[in-house]
Amino acid sequence: MIAIITAFVFAVSGFGDFRARAENAWPEPAGITQNKWQGSSLVSYQRLRFRRGMWSAVFLTEKDQGEQWADLVTAGVGYSSPQLLTAVAGWLQVQFAHGLLLSHPGPWSGVDPLELSKTPAWRLRLQPAESPGASDARPLTGVAAQYCFSGITLSGVAGVSRTDPGASGLHRTVSEAENEGIVDQKLAAARVGWGSVGISFAFVRQSGGSTADTCSRAAADFLLETRNTSFTGEVAADFDSTLNFVVSAGRLQSGIRHALTVSRSTGRWARSAGEFGTSHLIGAGYGLKWHVAQGVTLDAGALVLDKQEEDTFKAGFQFTERIQSRTSLSQRLKLTTTEQENTIRAQVTASWSPYADLTLSFKVPAAFYRSKSNPDENGAGVEVRLKHSPVPCLEVTVSAAAGSTDGWNSRVYAYSLSFPGEFGSKALYNSSVLLQTQVSAHISNAATLRVKAGWFNMQGADLIGSGSSETQGSSRTTAGLQLDWEF
DSSP states (O other): OHHHHHHHHHHSOOEEEEEEEEEEEESOOHHHHTTOSSSOSOEEEEEEEEEETTEEEEEEEEEOTTSOTTOEEEEEEEEEETTTEEEEEEEEEEEOTTSSSOEESOOOSOOOGGGTTSOOOOOOEEEEOOSGGGTSSSOOEEEEEEEEETTEEEEEEEEEEEEOSSSSOOOOSHHHHHTTTOEEEEEEEEEEEETTEEEEEEEEEEEETTEEEEEEEEEEEEEEEOSSEEEEEEEEEETTOOEEEEEEEEEEETTEEEEEEEEEEOSOSTTOOOGGGSOEEEEEEEEEEEEEETTEEEEEEEEEEEOSSOOEEEEEEEEEEEETTTEEEEEEEEEEEESSEEEEEEEEEEEEEEETTEEEEEEEEEEEEEESSSOOEEEEEEEEEEEEEEETTEEEEEEEEEEEESSGGGOEEEOOOOOTTSOOOEEEOSEEEEEEEEEEEEOSSSEEEEEEEEEEEETTOSEESOGGGOEESSEEEEEEEEEEEEO
């Protein structure tokens, strides 16, 4: 299949890009050594995107640790005539308004209180899925189209998808492979909008395994914006009287950007997403970003979530100062509290760039954990990172981080050297050290090759990790490479 698509790309004139990534870790995890997993520990990912005129195509393959080669294979095509017609088919990535009625994929994690100064994103998105996260466990396969005329927008999605009963998307063991795609899901959704105000409907039915559910729902959404203000929201309800909503107002005035967001998300609807990344009966968040003076910025935010199990409060504060033009200093403080436990995380970061091709960064994180049922824990760490470009076509980054904590609950986080398209963060706990290096070589104006390696050590540990991902010994080594090529 890859050969066919590659031949097609070279046979026509157009534009596209290709990304290939491979990573591995040593020693091998228990899933490999104990023959629990069917595949190797190698992680691989390939993405081919192609565009010619108004047409586009995306092809993805991915293999997670322990899976067989090319466990995930997806493809999608699209046609887009700006302000007139958009049509896509295959593996889809979609969103109506704030996603309360329809969103794929949904949010990944809880919200950062320092991001609450922006109103939640409102968008009409219909496109081929361009990342494994939009496809792995719960792919949305089907067709979608959007047509605009005289200020009116008509959008529709129809899909028949084979999904997993769980959300991990991993197919390492025999049982995980047997459960792949056993849930049959049918979806139909439509939206009619005038400008940025609209109403939408969705019907989802899924069956297979232990899952059997049918849900019909309707929603109304709006987005009102001026140069300095924004007022947006969406209200969605199903025919069982379950109500979800999000309403947010933001304003920029006198160098201060701030927003207030109120939300409810039950987390029960398939193919929908809620604000704040977790199910809650009611949630309220306020944040601000204040440019105090030239080169001086204050970020702050607070979030309250009323959950059925327990309430959660999050707050954050960050003060950033750019000293002269090549030095910056940042102090951050975050608090997360529930009825059972409290965690405070603090961090001081400094960055110095004496030359355009040289940057030295320094970070000191700390964590303080208190619980009604667990022992108190404290933790701290230090990290130094150097980035240098000795010649225009080469960039070298080296990083060293260490952490000393009383346990996992007081863990601190170090920056993980990551490739474009990856999320880079590494937890340090107990007495641990992380050494990393990455080299980026710009082979040409169209191609870049990146190579990275890392070594993690936990003093006195016999094992690292848990379950099937557990490795023997006190250290773990990782290495990977990624090629990005535009044609």
